[in-house]
Amino acid sequence: KDLHFSVVNINLTSKPAWFLNLNPAGSVPVVEYKGEVVTGSLEASLFLDQKPLDSVQDEKAQKIIGKSSEAFDILYKIIGFGEENQTPKERKQRIQDISDILAFFEYELLLKEKDPTFFGGERPNMTDLMIWPLFERLPMLPILYPEEKEDLRIISRHRTMSHWVENMKNISAVKRYSLKPETLAKFYKVFAKDRKLADYDFIFRELSKNQKYLEDIK
Numbered sequence: 026k027d028l029h030f031s032v033v034n035i036n037l038t039s040k041p042a043w044f045l046n047l048n049p050a051g052s053v054p055v056v057e058y059k060g061e062v063v064t065g066s067l068e069a070s071l072f073l074d075q076k077p078l079d080s081v082q083d084e085k086a087q088k089i090i091g092k093s094s095e096a097f098d099i100l101y102k103i104i105g106f107g108e109e110n111q112t113p114k115e116r117k118q119r120i121q122d123i124s125d126i127l128a129f130f131e132y133e134l135l136l137k138e139k140d141p142t143f144f145g146g147e148r149p150n151m152t153d154l155m156i157w158p159l160f161e162r163l164p165m166l167p168i169l170y171p172e173e174k175e176d177l178r179i180i181s182r183h184r185t186m187s188h189w190v191e192n193m194k195n196i197s198a199v200k201r202y203s204l205k206p207e208t209l210a211k212f213y214k215v216f217a218k219d220r221k222l223a224d225y226d227f228i229f230r231e232l233s234k235n236q237k238y239l240e241d242i243k
Contacts, residue, residue, distance in 0.1 A: 028073065034229065038220045067155060074151065086152045089133060089144065093156040096126045100162060104169065105217035117176050123163070124179050130156070131185045141185065142192055149196055153189075157199065160190050162213075164206040169214060204231060 035044050040051050048055050048064050055062060056069040063072045067090065099119050105111065134141050144152040160180065167174035180187055193199050208231045216223040 034225070036225065038223075067151075070151060070155065085133060086144070089130060089152050090155045092126050092129055093159050096123045096159050099123050100159065100166075101217075103166060104213050113170075113173055113176075116170065116173065120166075120177055120179060124182055127179060127183045127186050131183050134185055134189060141189075143189065149193065153193065154198070157193055160186075160193070161199075161203060162209055165210040165213065168206055168210040202232065204228065 035041060035053075037053065044055075045051055047057065047062055050064065052064055054066060054069050055064050056072055057063075058072075063069050099122050102111070103116050103119050103123075134144060137144070137146065140146045143149040163179050166177040166179070170177055180190055194203070208228070212223065212228055
């Protein structure tokens with residue numbers, strides 16, 4: 026949208042007082058514009074898109090975005106959040122649970138007979154952008170658990186969603202902020218064990234290697 030903005034990163038394990046004054050709940054992301062504070066990924070995205078929260082009235086869109094959040098919760102359990110003694114069998118079941126959600130996405134995408142390129146048709150819409158972070162992170166699982174990698178390759182099980190992923194990779198916003206699976210795996214491996222030891226700056230150092238990202242923040 027070619028908006029002029031400033032990015033302010035904070036330490037999520039030790040949030041500064043000014044941030045908690047801005048957003049007492051302490052959640053991220055937060056958008057502040059002319060004294061107005063908006064929190065939550067979907068809410069912030071709609072605000073920046075100059076659309077009211079009730080603009081996502083399409084029941085299917087709401088369900089798809091909600092299912093993505095469910096899949097994220099399962100993904101974090103697979104990574105190890107609160108599941109230190111997780112067994113390969115438990116991981117395999119959780120992978121299947123995510124795969125079932127991807128099958129639902131695929132079904133909804135195939136219903137768009139005119140153009141199943143994106144959920145938005147020829148161009149990505151809010152639904153596409155809101156579920157993308159899940160798909161960016163799924164490829165790191167075989168890296169985190171190499172001995173189980175065949176069971177952890179989820180996206181390739183779903184042909185239509187695999188094509189969707191390739192189409193999303195050509196979107197300018199994805200090109201600017203995408204991170205390699207190896208980078209994400211390295212970060213989450215530490216983050217899942219002890220958030221205080223996680224190197225948040227590592228992510229931004231990796232992003233800074235992306236020329237498109239550097240152009241975006243100038």
